[in-house]
Amino acid sequence: MDGAGVRINRVLTQSLQRRLDPFLMLDAFGSDKPGDYIAGFPEHPHRGFETISYMIHGRMRHKDSAGHEGLITDGGVQWMTAGRGVVHSEMPEQNEGLMEGFQLWLNLPARDKMSKPWYRDIPAEQLPQVTTQGGAVVRVIAGSSHGVAGAVTRDGSEPVYLDIALPAGASFEQQLPAGHNAFIYVFRGEAVVEGKAVPATRMAILANPAGADGVRIHAASDLRVLLIAGRPLGEPIAQYGPFVMNTQAELQQAVEDFRAGRFEGLAQS
Ligand code: FE2
Numbered sequence: 257m258d259g260a261g262v263r264i265n266r267v268l269t270q271s272l273q274r275r276l277d278p279f280l281m282l283d284a285f286g287s288d289k290p291g292d293y294i295a296g297f298p299e300h301p302h303r304g305f306e307t308i309s310y311m312i313h314g315r316m317r318h319k320d321s322a323g324h325e326g327l328i329t330d331g332g333v334q335w336m337t338a339g340r341g342v343v344h345s346e347m348p349e350q351n352e353g354l355m356e357g358f359q360l361w362l363n364l365p366a367r368d369k370m371s372k373p374w375y376r377d378i379p380a381e382q383l384p385q386v387t388t389q390g391g392a393v394v395r396v397i398a399g400s401s402h403g404v405a406g407a408v409t410r411d412g413s414e415p416v417y418l419d420i421a422l423p424a425g426a427s428f429e430q431q432l433p434a435g436h437n438a439f440i441y442v443f444r445g446e447a448v449v450e451g452k453a454v455p456a457t458r459m460a461i462l463a464n465p466a467g468a469d470g471v472r473i474h475a476a477s478d479l480r481v482l483l484i485a486g487r488p489l490g491e492p493i494a495q496y497g498p499f500v501m502n503t504q505a506e507l508q509q510a511v512e513d514f515r516a517g518r519f520e521g522l523a524q525s
Pocket of ligand 1 (some may be wrong): 299300302307344346
């Protein structure tokens, strides 16, 4: 459970942050029971990284102290750079029915941790999409795939974030730079990668051995899978709840700044 009592599947846990640098967390949520999501995520702070929310089904309203507000709905993405600090709320705008989606935390390089907060809503119809010859329908949230640039690009972490729909029996290939960390998360059907089966609600970390330049995903049944990859930052990771910095001293400063109302758009005390 997280937020005020939302049932989540923490796919990428804190123990994997070094292995999957620059990614800090991936939560999956999906339920048609209002009691599992209705409490939402009331006001809470973030500093030092980016949150990427991707809604498959449902409606969630975002409001933050930097003055951004938006509704994420079916197939939409919200990308927020917390930078030097925002307080925000993420609340469901539905009382019944299915709510399903993901939140990914992407670290910021040290030089950008205290940058100005940034925010962008990308509705489903504006999300770049490509259909491959092999029959894969790919929504390109970040990075690029088969010549199509994603909605967001980043210099330091160079994230690739794809949602791939693949019919049973088909395969999909994605080039990835050598040395990037990468993983998949299957949310419908079953994938096969390098002869290994990955069933629904499971992640698989890609080995990225020296010289590897991509991945091939085969669909054992009709498949929906996230493919997430990025360039490791190779910097120290210090986390205290919703603050992710490089040192303990910076975390202490984050807590002090938050308590004193020194996050973006707040009244200082
Ligand atoms: Fe949040």
